[in-house]
Amino acid sequence: MLRKTLTPLRLGLAATALGITLPAWSLNILVTNDDSCTAEGINVLMDALEAAGHTVTMYAPAGEQSGRGGAISTNIGANFGISNVGFHGPTSADNRYCVRIPAENPAEGAEDEEITISASPKDSALVGLALMADNPPDLVVSGMNDGQNIGKGAYSSGTVGAAVAAVEKGYPAIAVSHNRFTAEDGMSFAALANFVVDVIAELEAGRTDGAPLLPPGTGLNINNPVGPPRGIAHTTLGQLDLKFGPNTNGEGGAAVLFEGILSLGELVGEAQAEALAANPDATVEDFANAGLDTNDEASMSVAGYITITTLDGDLTAGLRKRELMALKLRELGAGGE
Numbered sequence: 295m296l297r298k299t300l301t302p303l304r305l306g307l308a309a310t311a312l313g314i315t316l317p318a319w320s321l322n323i324l325v326t327n328d329d330s331c332t333a334e335g336i337n338v339l340m341d342a343l344e345a346a347g348h349t350v351t352m353y354a355p356a357g358e359q360s361g362r363g364g365a366i367s368t369n370i371g372a373n374f375g376i377s378n379v380g381f382h383g384p385t386s387a388d389n390r391y392c393v394r395i396p397a398e399n400p401a402e403g404a405e406d407e408e409i410t411i412s413a414s415p416k417d418s419a420l421v422g423l424a425l426m427a428d429n430p431p432d433l434v435v436s437g438m439n440d441g442q443n444i445g446k447g448a449y450s451s452g453t454v455g456a457a458v459a460a461v462e463k464g465y466p467a468i469a470v471s472h473n474r475f476t477a478e479d480g481m482s483f484a485a486l487a488n489f490v491v492d493v494i495a496e497l498e499a500g501r502t503d504g505a506p507l508l509p510p511g512t513g514l515n516i517n518n519p520v521g522p523p524r525g526i527a528h529t530t531l532g533q534l535d536l537k538f539g540p541n542t543n544g545e546g547g548a549a550v551l552f553e554g555i556l557s558l559g560e561l562v563g564e565a566q567a568e569a570l571a572a573n574p575d576a577t578v579e580d581f582a583n584a585g586l587d588t589n590d591e592a593s594m595s596v597a598g599y600i601t602i603t604t605l606d607g608d609l610t611a612g613l614r615k616r617e618l619m620a621l622k623l624r625e626l627g628a629g630g631e
Contacts, residue, residue, distance in 0.1 A: 339437060
């Protein structure tokens, strides 16, 4: 799926004169998201990937689709609409497409008018893969999301859902999310986009000839911390979760809350947190010695690390759990008697 790019001599000389480093490999990349085709994050990412020399095409929802996870349109026979205009205006280039779908239940009296709604993130990724079938992408990148997608909340994330959809189809994929509460001295959208470019370059450098960028069935989930990153931590999704709780306004219903402690002081104690914060050279081992779960995505984000979690898109339980269930259900008959 990788396409080696032979750069003409005159282009190479011009690049050298301008101080531009051209990549040894130019990848064909599909970019999607859940914030819409006109969102800042995805367009900054497109700019960075193009500046790095990659061929990039965007297929993203026409409107905001956060939290849609693996949602997919099931209106069989409906035709997706592809254009350079989203619900919030036009995109900035011809290779940046917005994806819509006809509404299943248009408003009364609108039978003669075509009413469209935004495609979901998974819809958009699958539409892009279908339209790029003659020249399949080497990589799918979903993001950059406005807000982190860490812990169990990633399960419902449209950003992660689109990446997982690509992984399920056999394409390597990266989901990338920008911390909404990033400090002034933290990573900007542009800095995080450049980090993604570096990740791709590193994957290219370690790739054996003819192999995909990532092992089959593999994706990455990348999130930046609030402040300047201390380094990179390879993590698991961990236990941070969305939860439903009683509505505090007394009107009943349920409120959506985040479950989990996002204060380093509450995780390791205020004294140790202050000592670690004051030590710019603190290592992952130092955080572990202080009692932090250094495998947990949210914990390492709080500690100040860019987190990279490897995903496989496979919901199947491990071998031991499968064997245990087979043992527990060994007397079960097929007839339901």
